[in-house]
Amino acid sequence: MSSRQPAAEPVAADLAVHVRGVTKEFGRGSAATWALRGVDLDVPSGELLMLVGPSGCGKTTLVSIIAGTLGPTAGEVVVLGEDLVAMSNGRKVRFRRENVGFVFQSYNLLPALTAAENAAVPLLISGWKRRRAVEAAADVLAELGMGDRLAHLPSELSGGQQQRVAIARAIVHEPRLLVCDEPTSALDAENGRITMELISNIAVQPDRAVIVVTHDSRVYSFADRIANMEDGRIELVEVGPRA
Amino acid sequence: MLWIAWKMLVGNRVKYLGIVFGVVFAAVLIAQQASIFCGLMSLTVSQIRDVEGPGIWVMDRNVQFVDDVKPLSDNDLFRVKGVPGVEWAVRFYKGIARARLEEGLYEQMILLGLDDATLVGAPQGLFMGSVAGLRSPDAVIIDDAGYRRIWPGEPYRLGRTFEMNDRRAVLVGITKASRTFTSFPIVYTRYSQAVLFAPPERKVLSFVLAQAMPGIDPTEVCRRIDERTGLQALTRQQFLWKTIDHYLQKTGIPVNFGITVLLGFLVGTAIAGQTFYLFTVENIRQYGALKAMGASNWTILVMVLAQGVQVGVVGYGLGVGLAAVFGWVVKGASRLAFFMPWQVLAITAVAVFLIVIVASLLSIRKVLVVDPAIVFRG
Numbered sequence A: 001m002s003s004r005q006p007a008a009e010p011v012a013a014d015l016a017v018h019v020r021g022v023t024k025e026f027g028r029g030s031a032a033t034w035a036l037r038g039v040d041l042d043v044p045s046g047e048l049l050m051l052v053g054p055s056g057c058g059k060t061t062l063v064s065i066i067a068g069t070l071g072p073t074a075g076e077v078v079v080l081g082e083d084l085v086a087m088s089n090g091r092k093v094r095f096r097r098e099n100v101g102f103v104f105q106s107y108n109l110l111p112a113l114t115a116a117e118n119a120a121v122p123l124l125i126s127g128w129k130r131r132r133a134v135e136a137a138a139d140v141l142a143e144l145g146m147g148d149r150l151a152h153l154p155s156e157l158s159g160g161q162q163q164r165v166a167i168a169r170a171i172v173h174e175p176r177l178l179v180c181d182e183p184t185s186a187l188d189a190e191n192g193r194i195t196m197e198l199i200s201n202i203a204v205q206p207d208r209a210v211i212v213v214t215h216d217s218r219v220y221s222f223a224d225r226i227a228n229m230e231d232g233r234i235e236l237v238e239v240g241p242r243a
Numbered sequence B: 001m002l003w004i005a006w007k008m009l010v011g012n013r014v015k016y017l018g019i020v021f022g023v024v025f026a027a028v029l030i031a032q033q034a035s036i037f038c039g040l041m042s043l044t045v046s047q048i049r050d051v052e053g054p055g056i057w058v059m060d061r062n063v064q065f066v067d068d069v070k071p072l073s074d075n076d077l078f079r080v081k082g083v084p085g086v087e088w089a090v091r092f093y094k095g096i097a098r099a100r101l102e103e104g105l106y107e108q109m110i111l112l113g114l115d116d117a118t119l120v121g122a123p124q125g126l127f128m129g130s131v132a133g134l135r136s137p138d139a140v141i142i143d144d145a146g147y148r149r150i151w152p153g154e155p156y157r158l159g160r161t162f163e164m165n166d167r168r169a170v171l172v173g174i175t176k177a178s179r180t181f182t183s184f185p186i187v188y189t190r191y192s193q194a195v196l197f198a199p200p201e202r203k204v205l206s207f208v209l210a211q212a213m214p215g216i217d218p219t220e221v222c223r224r225i226d227e228r229t230g231l232q233a234l235t236r237q238q239f240l241w242k243t244i245d246h247y248l249q250k251t252g253i254p255v256n257f258g259i260t261v262l263l264g265f266l267v268g269t270a271i272a273g274q275t276f277y278l279f280t281v282e283n284i285r286q287y288g289a290l291k292a293m294g295a296s297n298w299t300i301l302v303m304v305l306a307q308g309v310q311v312g313v314v315g316y317g318l319g320v321g322l323a324a325v326f327g328w329v330v331k332g333a334s335r336l337a338f339f340m341p342w343q344v345l346a347i348t349a350v351a352v353f354l355i356v357i358v359a360s361l362l363s364i365r366k367v368l369v370v371d372p373a374i375v376f377r378g
Helices: A059-067 A089-099 A115-119 A121-125 A130-143 A159-171 A189-203 A217-222 B002-011 B013-044 B046-050 B074-081 B131-135 B144-150 B191-197 B218-229 B236-250 B253-282 B284-292 B297-333 B342-369 B372-376
Strands: A015-026 A033-044 A048-052 A074-079 A100-103 A177-181 A209-213 A225-230 A233-239 B056-059 B086-100 B106-114 B125-129 B139-143 B161-164 B167-176 B186-190 B207-212 B232-235
Touching: A015 A059, A015 A209, A033 A059, A033 A074, A033 A209, A033 A233, A048 A059, A048 A217, A059 A074, A059 A177, A059 A209, A089 A100, A100 A159, A115 A121, A115 A130, A115 A159, A121 A130, A121 A159, A121 B002, A130 A159, A159 A177, A159 A189, A177 A189, A189 A209, A189 A217, B002 B013, B002 B297, B013 B046, B013 B236, B013 B253, B013 B297, B013 B342, B046 B236, B056 B218, B056 B236, B074 B086, B074 B207, B074 B218, B086 B191, B106 B144, B106 B191, B131 B139, B131 B167, B131 B186, B139 B144, B144 B167, B167 B186, B167 B191, B186 B191, B207 B218, B218 B232, B232 B236, B236 B253, B253 B284, B253 B297, B253 B342, B284 B297, B284 B342, B284 B372, B297 B342
Parallel strands: A048 A209, A048 A225, A100 A177, A177 A209, B106 B186, B139 B167
Antiparallel strands: A015 A033, A015 A074, A225 A233, B056 B207, B056 B232, B086 B106, B086 B161, B086 B207, B125 B167, B139 B186, B161 B167
């Protein structure tokens, strides 16, 4: 049922994420704190990997580095075949725009935009015309069962509905890596289950890897693999029930 | 993305109105105070502007502004006439006379004496009586505001009399005239009559009004008059600006208005800048999310600037609009000077632009340094 993460090896073609020896230090001198202490992790395309562990164990730091929003102190980070460590900031911005979708714990929807407009944001960032982007976002929202809430503002939606809008926003531009940070922590059990069903049924695709950061044990059943983190390291990678 | 910026801005109505209020406050204060300042400056030169016809004013070399009369001798008129390039030259009297009204009240008046033969400098806005009536004995024309000042609430009536220097003056006309800085009534009469109305002095000729011959530059004629007579000759425009310069340099008017304008600018910047900054801080996670999703710093910069420009345009429009409405209302209802030339609009636009830039800079710094990883911190 469980297996140790293999040692460093050549990056396989179907690996969406390949992380080796990644460390991250915050602060300097005596105030320095090590958030990651040498992490090795591979995530193949088509897999839903859950990063679990207690608060402060480094889950969010690791996922931020994999998503390209944070740089490591040391180590190797290859995502979708691109070396993020060697990448310039400008290139990283383009990389995220084209390849990464995000689902945030607190949704981070723009309060002044409707559900369809919020879901269209990644397309607008990529330069799509507004009308076309909103139409494409509306199609994705309809697929997520939000077809009757397209014109609603976030304040007019329940937490579960807002998270569905966030999922639509995360996949509307068809990214090859989806990063979800505590997507169910602000939801009740039923909405949490629905959210994870949507992520595992719709977001997971053969050419897309999904990483979910969570410590909500109720949703572990949706994972292909579960990586347990402890004190800045991945202690154990288990095969999940979905595999 | 500009559309998102706009929606973010107007979506938070309280903050949006707060930022716009700051810009409107500054724009109103700057435009209104600058317009009153221009109005006051305009009053100082109204008598130069109202004397239509002659292009050249000749005066004593030490005259600093239009009300600074230093009488010339009658010979000076002929010396000016003798300067090559001068087509014609006439006398012009300007002074203050004390009038005794029918009711026994006294009133200070600005007395203008026009050349007897040509009546050069006669008022152009006569709406009762005629300029030719000035040729009658003791005849005077008074300005509309002056009539209403000395006979308040009474209907316009020609033939009314009052006394100046114990001599009877008979009203033969009422004219529209620009208000003066002192707001005294303006009385027009013939030069020969004016010297009788005025307190006795050895020399009474205030100015010589002259015209350059066609085809000769008036500035060149002024130079020749200066050179040959030792008098000071100025074109109408030069005299106008000399008078304004005097008020700018020798009075506290610019400083007083400047302080108010500066305060408006500072307070407007503080309100708009602080509210805009708070708006940005409130939305910092949204900006972080946009950056995480692939919005570049340049895109974010353009978004914040676009928000600033949008606030600036709305605030400027409302501000100068309100200032203009204020001017329109008070101009009719009171004697407050108000003049809003295009330069006031331009200065206000520059001030609003600076306010928007300062306000945006505070916010731009905040959003540019925000780490996109902020969105992963619960």
